Amino acid sequence: IAGITQAPTSQILAAGxxxxxxxxxxxxxxxxxWYRQDLGLGLRLIHYSNTAGTTGKGEVPDGYxxxxxxxxxxxxxxxxxxxxxxxVYFCATSRSSANTGELFFGEGSRLTVL
Amino acid sequence: xxxxxxxxxxxxxxxxxxxxxxxxxxxxINNLQWYRQNSGRGLVHLILIRSNEREKxxxxxxxxxxxxKKSSSLLITASRAADTxxxxxxxxxxxxxxxxxxxxxxxxRLQVQP
Numbered sequence: 001i002a003g004i005t006q007a008p009t010s011q012i013l014a015a016g017x018x019x020x021x022x023x024x025x026x027x028x029x030x031x032x033x034w035y036r037q038d039l040g041l042g043l044r045l046i047h048y049s050n051t052a053g054t055t056g057k058g059e060v061p062d063g064y065x066x067x068x069x070x071x072x073x074x075x076x077x078x079x080x081x082x083x084x085x086x087x088v089y090f091c092a093t094s095r096s097s098a099n100t101g102e103l104f105f106g107e108g109s110r111l112t113v114l
Numbered sequence: 115x116x117x118x119x120x121x122x123x124x125x126x127x128x129x130x131x132x133x134x135x136x137x138x139x140x141x142x143i144n145n146l147q148w149y150r151q152n153s154g155r156g157l158v159h160l161i162l163i164r165s166n167e168r169e170k171x172x173x174x175x176x177x178x179x180x181x182x183k184k185s186s187s188l189l190i191t192a193s194r195a196a197d198t199x200x201x202x203x204x205x206x207x208x209x210x211x212x213x214x215x216x217x218x219x220x221x222x223r224l225q226v227q228p
Contacts, residue, residue: 033216100214103147108154
């Protein structure tokens with residue numbers, strides 16, 4: 001089934017550890033995004049990529065990095081996790097990078113930093 | 115700060131009744147979208163309305179957009195228990211921000227009682 005695969009689905013992590021959340025899509029969409037969802041705050045954009053080879057910062061980029069080496073993969077890395085990064089992380093894609101149309105979301109990765 | 119704010123934060127109605135959710139935003143937009151999220155799942159796109167449109171329908175959904183008031187509403191008619199979910203508005207404000215990504219509100223939790 002075509003779509004977006006996020007891994008891991010859930011992870012408990014000690015503060016200070018490095019963590020990479022994986023996102024892979026098979027829809028050949030140009031644009032990819034990482035959002036975090038916290039109770040009462042909705043979704044906030046961390047980083048985005050309008051096309052392979054380019055990335056941009058969202059609303060809350062500090063403590064996170066991304067890369068977009070190819071169309072299909074958009075990993076999100078926490079270099080040194082802190083408890084405030086406890087959240088549910090969603091990867092999303094969009095067909096076009098020219099304008100922001102419909103987003104397709106993965107099922108999320110729940111991260112707990114202790 | 116959030117670009118979109120939904121109102122109410124929570125809504126409980128009986129099956130068969132209509133549900134209305136409102137969204138206000140702050141900047142100029144290219145389009146406004148509504149998404150649905152079932153508990154523990156990713157977001158699913160419902161409908162997109164462009165800045166030059168005033169009303170749009172899709173099945174039991176009706177969306178209005180008033181760019182002069184920077185507000186939108188989502189109406190779900192003849193609600194069903196299966197409509198129970200959180201609903202989010204999202205705006206494409208790239209005309210102002212230069213960032214081609216959606217900004218989400220904090221959502222309305224809808225509970226439809228059978």
